[in-house]
Amino acid sequence: MSGNRLYALRGATQCINTAEDISRQVSLLYDSLLEKNHLAENDIVSVIFSQTGDLDALNPAAALRQTGRAGELALFAVQEAVTVDAFPRVIRVLIHCYLPEGAQIRHVYRNGAEVLRPDRAQ
Numbered sequence: 001m002s003g004n005r006l007y008a009l010r011g012a013t014q015c016i017n018t019a020e021d022i023s024r025q026v027s028l029l030y031d032s033l034l035e036k037n038h039l040a041e042n043d044i045v046s047v048i049f050s051q052t053g054d055l056d057a058l059n060p061a062a063a064l065r066q067t068g069r070a071g072e073l074a075l076f077a078v079q080e081a082v083t084v085d086a087f088p089r090v091i092r093v094l095i096h097c098y099l100p101e102g103a104q105i106r107h108v109y110r111n112g113a114e115v116l117r118p119d120r121a122q
Contacts, residue, residue, distance in 0.1 A: 004098040006045070007105050009033050012092040014112035019058040025111060026063045026091060030070075033095060036106040041070065045096040049077040052090050060091050087116060 011033050013025045026049075033039065047070060049060040061075035080086070090113055099105065109116055 003101055004043075005101045007097055007099050007103065009037060009039075009095040009097060009105055009107060010093070011095075011108040011110075012090055012113035012116050013110050014087075014089050015055055015091055017055050017057045017089065019063075022055060022058040022060060022091070023063040023066065026060045026093075027067050027069075029091070029093060029108060029110060030064055032108045032110065033093070033106075036108060037097075037099065037103070039095075039097055039099065041073065043098045044070075044073055045098070046074040046076070047096075048094045049075070050080045050092045051077065052080050052086060052088060053082055054088055055091065060093075087113075090116070 011029050013029045015022045015025045030047075034041070047061070047064070051060055059077050061077040064070050064075065080090075080092070092113075
């Protein structure tokens with residue numbers, strides 16, 4: 001029987017710059033990653049969010065906490081580096097978690113962010 005190993009799940013979503021939409025899109029992205037990977041919150045080590053500078057209505061880590069999820073998890077959010085031709089209004093997430101060895105991990109790109117990683121978009 002094999003054990004668990006540490007994995008990194010990636011995801012991204014586009015948002016409108018309102019607290020309501022950021023909260024909604026972060027929740028949908030997070031829930032989708034957990035569901036598609038059969039992941040329980042107690043198997044998550046940390047969650048790192050980045051957001052483009054044009055999204056300043058709400059911190060995505062705070063948005064997730066406000067939904068009542070991720071209560072005991074280490075959450076962190078940063079602003080992405082500004083680059084020429086950067087894709088606008090994007091929140092990205094990186095979840096470090098334990099899953100069974102050999103798990104088929106599924107990344108989630110949604111709500112317009114599929115163009116960032118068409119090779120990983122489901």
